Amino acid sequence: MVTFYGKTFPSRLLIGSALYPSPAIMQAAIRASGASIVTVSLRREAAGGKSGDAFWNLIRELDVAVLPNTAGCRSVREAVTTAKLARELFGTAWIKLEVIADNDTLQPDVVGLVEAAAILIKDGFEVFPYCTEDLSVATRLVDAGCKVVMPWAAPIGSAKGITNRDALKLLRERLPDITLVVDAGLGAPSHAAQALELGYDAVLLNTAIAKAADPVAMANAFRLGVEAGRTAYEAGLMEARDFASPSTPVVGTPFWHAVS
Numbered sequence: 001m002v003t004f005y006g007k008t009f010p011s012r013l014l015i016g017s018a019l020y021p022s023p024a025i026m027q028a029a030i031r032a033s034g035a036s037i038v039t040v041s042l043r044r045e046a047a048g049g050k051s052g053d054a055f056w057n058l059i060r061e062l063d064v065a066v067l068p069n070t071a072g073c074r075s076v077r078e079a080v081t082t083a084k085l086a087r088e089l090f091g092t093a094w095i096k097l098e099v100i101a102d103n104d105t106l107q108p109d110v111v112g113l114v115e116a117a118a119i120l121i122k123d124g125f126e127v128f129p130y131c132t133e134d135l136s137v138a139t140r141l142v143d144a145g146c147k148v149v150m151p152w153a154a155p156i157g158s159a160k161g162i163t164n165r166d167a168l169k170l171l172r173e174r175l176p177d178i179t180l181v182v183d184a185g186l187g188a189p190s191h192a193a194q195a196l197e198l199g200y201d202a203v204l205l206n207t208a209i210a211k212a213a214d215p216v217a218m219a220n221a222f223r224l225g226v227e228a229g230r231t232a233y234e235a236g237l238m239e240a241r242d243f244a245s246p247s248t249p250v251v252g253t254p255f256w257h258a259v260s
């Protein structure tokens, strides 16, 4: 179980709704992922537009919580306006806040992000900010009132996996009471497992599932990766060490001494 702004959900996998080969495959993949939260882009699927109503109906059929996002927003103003539209449309105070600094790298504009988060929180929003792994940025977001922080693993759509493990680990250590989600750049179920093994509460991903040769099978694989990572974290992973230690008993030593 994982908690976002006081609401509890069974799945630690949050999933995107873009880039699938067809609406039917999107629905099947989301179901196979076991995700209970789906993020949708307001800018991509304008409400009531050409594909808008049909798209929202597909999402509604899934019986999942919707996390609207401000993907594609390039300024504080644009992100705040999009968040307000999302609140009207979905009747939710949740917003996955993206303020993008650069179209090529999709690097978050962390200065604009903190500013937009503060504005939205004052207006009653529950903000899920997409940010870098920088501790000072995460701390500013928490100071602004974010109870969830979502650092990237790597640039959106890159599938590189966790590129700065030490920084993500530090965030987990320094923000023990914040719900932390690795968002973006995960390419394989093992990457998701690594995030959960670090003690992250959840992961959010889209491209690696939607662009897989078989999105439904990949969604299931990510579900298993998330479950494996969390189970390992709860089981208590041993720390890596720089020295050898025999795992087979030395003659004359009771076995339980050798492994203790």
Ligand SMILES: CC(=O)[C@@H](O)[C@H](O)COP(=O)(O)O
Pocket (backbone or CB within 6 Å): 015, 016, 017, 018, 039, 069, 071, 130, 155, 156, 157, 158, 159, 183, 184, 185, 186, 204, 205, 206, 207, 208
């Ligand atoms: C769906 C969404 O919101 C993406 O912007 C998100 O950050 C996921 O990134 P990947 O597509 O790299 O998984």
